[in-house]
Amino acid sequence: xxxxxxxxxxxxxxxxxxxxxxxxxxLIFGIMGVINLAHGSxxxxxxxxxxxxAAETGSFWLGIPAALAxxxxxxxxxxxxxxxRLYGRDHxxxxxxxxxxxxxxxxxxxxxFGRQPLFVQMPSLLDGSVxxxxxxxxxxxxxxxxxxxxxxxxxxxxxxxxTRIGMLVRAGSTNREMVRALGVDVRLLYTLVFGLGALxxxxxxxxxxxxxxxxxxxxEQILITTFVVVVIxxxxxxxxxxxxxxxxxxxxxGLRAYLPGLLRQVMVGPEADALxxxxxxxxxxxxxxxxxxxxxxxLFIRNS
Amino acid sequence: xxxxxSFKRPALLAAVLIVLIALPLIADATGYSxxxxxxxxxxxxxxxxxxxNLVLGYGGLVSFxxxxxxxxxxxxxxxxxxxxxxxxxxxxxIPGTNQMLITLPAAILISGLAxxxxxxxxxxxxxxxxxxxxxxxxxxxxxxxxxxxxxxGDDGLIIRRTNELPGLNMRDKQTVYYVCLFITVAFFAxxxxxxxxxxxxxxxxxxxxxxxxxxIGLPAYRYRLTAFIxxxxxxxxxxxxxxxxxxxxxxxxxxxxxxxELMVMVILGGVGTLFGPLIGAAVFIVLETTLAAWTExxxxxxxxxxxxxxxxxxxxxxxxILRLKGKx
Numbered sequence: 196x197x198x199x200x201x202x203x204x205x206x207x208x209x210x211x212x213x214x215x216x217x218x219x220x221x222l223i224f225g226i227m228g229v230i231n232l233a234h235g236s237x238x239x240x241x242x243x244x245x246x247x248x249a250a251e252t253g254s255f256w257l258g259i260p261a262a263l264a265x266x267x268x269x270x271x272x273x274x275x276x277x278x279x280r281l282y283g284r285d286h287x288x289x290x291x292x293x294x295x296x297x298x299x300x301x302x303x304x305x306x307x308f309g310r311q312p313l314f315v316q317m318p319s320l321l322d323g324s325v326x327x328x329x330x331x332x333x334x335x336x337x338x339x340x341x342x343x344x345x346x347x348x349x350x351x352x353x354x355x356x357x358t359r360i361g362m363l364v365r366a367g368s369t370n371r372e373m374v375r376a377l378g379v380d381v382r383l384l385y386t387l388v389f390g391l392g393a394l395x396x397x398x399x400x401x402x403x404x405x406x407x408x409x410x411x412x413x414x415e416q417i418l419i420t421t422f423v424v425v426v427i428x429x430x431x432x433x434x435x436x437x438x439x440x441x442x443x444x445x446x447x448x449g450l451r452a453y454l455p456g457l458l459r460q461v462m463v464g465p466e467a468d469a470l471x472x473x474x475x476x477x478x479x480x481x482x483x484x485x486x487x488x489x490x491x492x493x494l495f496i497r498n499s
Numbered sequence: 500x501x502x503x504x505s506f507k508r509p510a511l512l513a514a515v516l517i518v519l520i521a522l523p524l525i526a527d528a529t530g531y532s533x534x535x536x537x538x539x540x541x542x543x544x545x546x547x548x549x550x551x552n553l554v555l556g557y558g559g560l561v562s563f564x565x566x567x568x569x570x571x572x573x574x575x576x577x578x579x580x581x582x583x584x585x586x587x588x589x590x591x592x593i594p595g596t597n598q599m600l601i602t603l604p605a606a607i608l609i610s611g612l613a614x615x616x617x618x619x620x621x622x623x624x625x626x627x628x629x630x631x632x633x634x635x636x637x638x639x640x641x642x643x644x645x646x647x648x649x650x651x652g653d654d655g656l657i658i659r660r661t662n663e664l665p666g667l668n669m670r671d672k673q674t675v676y677y678v679c680l681f682i683t684v685a686f687f688a689x690x691x692x693x694x695x696x697x698x699x700x701x702x703x704x705x706x707x708x709x710x711x712x713x714x715i716g717l718p719a720y721r722y723r724l725t726a727f728i729x730x731x732x733x734x735x736x737x738x739x740x741x742x743x744x745x746x747x748x749x750x751x752x753x754x755x756x757x758x759x760e761l762m763v764m765v766i767l768g769g770v771g772t773l774f775g776p777l778i779g780a781a782v783f784i785v786l787e788t789t790l791a792a793w794t795e796x797x798x799x800x801x802x803x804x805x806x807x808x809x810x811x812x813x814x815x816x817x818x819x820i821l822r823l824k825g826k827x
Binding site: 224277280281285286288292297299423425430465469472474476481484487488491 | 555561628630631632638642645646647648652762796803806809
């Protein structure tokens with residue numbers, strides 16, 4: 196039971212990380228109609244910038260503003276120089292241009308930092324574990340990630356539902372042309388949304404640092420999973436992204452934790468482990484295929 | 500429209516074909532024998548990219564998972580070879596083989612079946628969802644093959660010898676090149692027939708306006724599915740040839756970046772043109788090879804070139820050449 200709770204928490208933790216990525220991506224999709232493969236690169240930039248500053252200054256906390264600033268800057272630059280030209284182009288052009296950006300960023304980061312993964316020291320405040328229930332102790336750092344993720348979700352909820360910018364965002368994701376026709380500076384709105392998405396991706400990247408290795412290609416791994424989240428949740432829906440993130444996080448973690456064990460009862464050990472790992476990696480894609488077949492626009496979009 | 504003009508210049512086509520036939524001799528004479536291998540890879544990727552172009556360019560369906568069929572083609576060759584060399588039948592009743600006359604049709608058939616299954620499900624969605632669901636299926640297959648330890652897992656399968664063709668010495672690189680060239684020519688001839696047929700016109704019509712096509716009573720889904728299957732078969736053929744050429748099949752053949760590379764080739768050469776993807780494959784492979792020889796950071800340069808092509812040339816290299824000539 197404690198193992199199950201622990202895996203559940205791990206799933207939620209992975210889920211909120213996915214949400215930080217997916218929130219930006221789904222807004223960019225929903226409002227600007229742009230498929231941004233470079234979102235993973237922004238995640239990587241946040242991770243590298245934050246980790247680098249944290250290592251140089253010796254303070255984990257200084258890494259946070261560095262990661263946020265670098266990611267937001269990179270995001271605004273990408274929007275200004277590349278993505279701005281892709282609005283209204285077909286999806287193929289968007290996929291290819293941002294695919295080119297991935298190549299550029301991966302190579303640039305390799306040139307700057309080398310191929311060795313970077314590691315970041317966890318701050319002493321968040322190091323160690325806390326006993327949540329008798330027999331269930333859980334790392335504080337992962338709890339902190341969950342907390343940050345939930346706070347961001349709450350903040351986004353308030354931003355989208357209670358502010359003027361949020362109103363424009365909602366309007367923009369329903370009917371872009373109408374918002375423009377009403378005289379809203381859409382360009383500025385686009386840049387803001389893109390920057391906000393990039394900021395969240397950078398935050399996710401930096402927070403992932405102490406758990407995963409900071410390395411080239413880290414962005415693509417999470418990017419593809421994030422796309423699955425966005426599509427399952429429904430393009431443009433923050434609420435959908437939130438629930439889909441948590442579902443996927445828990446399903447993925449659960450499969451990885453339990454499937455090899457189940458398979459081992461019917462197969463030999465190493466083969467069961469390999470097949471189990473393989474099938475658990477397939478799990479989220481299978482889920483997405485099923486969801487799309489039942490609801491082609493995603494779970495949280497009403498089919499017209 | 501470009502597809503028809505492509506064949507209106509038979510002289511150019513004949514010249515290119517003669518150069519391709521003479522290429523191994525030129526390569527040997529000038530001492531650049533690596534050129535033959537380079538050209539073989541270009542032909543194989545050209546087949547794969549042209550297949551993708553059938554759905555992507557003519558059909559307007561952005562599939563981000565075509566590397567799956569490329570990989571399946573490769574694995575059919577690899578798996579049949581493994582069972583041949585271990586002398587134990589697959590599933591207990593299918594004997595392995597090293598005969599190309601069997602492995603290539605088998606690869607085409609199996610990848611066609613996979614494309615039928617994946618296409619039948621994916622085509623129920625559209626737009627962004629279609630891109631992502633094709634990607635998802637390719638990722639599933641990628642992870643499936645990574646986890647199949649029997650067939651090498653993520654290390655891949657080594658094929659000790661290129662498949663045999665009766666009467667030919669397939670250990671000779673030049674022979675392999677000519678076999679690939681022959682298949683490429685046959686493939687493009689077939690593709691030309693397809694895109695200029697009624698079927699091809701309907702496919703283009705569907706891209707331009709599904710409503711209009713529906714109004715004349717044409718079932719969009721069935722046409723698109725057929726195109727998707729043909730396209731998957733072509734990629735399977737290319738994958739099978741690649742496995743033969745590299746004597747290696749690995750999950751990397753179906754990695755999502757490979758799907759991306761195939762799309763890059765299509766767009767470099769020109770979307771929705773018959774020979775564009777072949778030109779694109781040539782540009783991509785030559786760029787990759789020369790940039791890699793010139794600098795370790797070739798991906799940086801490739802990224803910028805890609806950005807430039809997408810942002811500033813509409814219609815890839817072909818369009819660029821036409822524009823430079825002042826024809827547009």
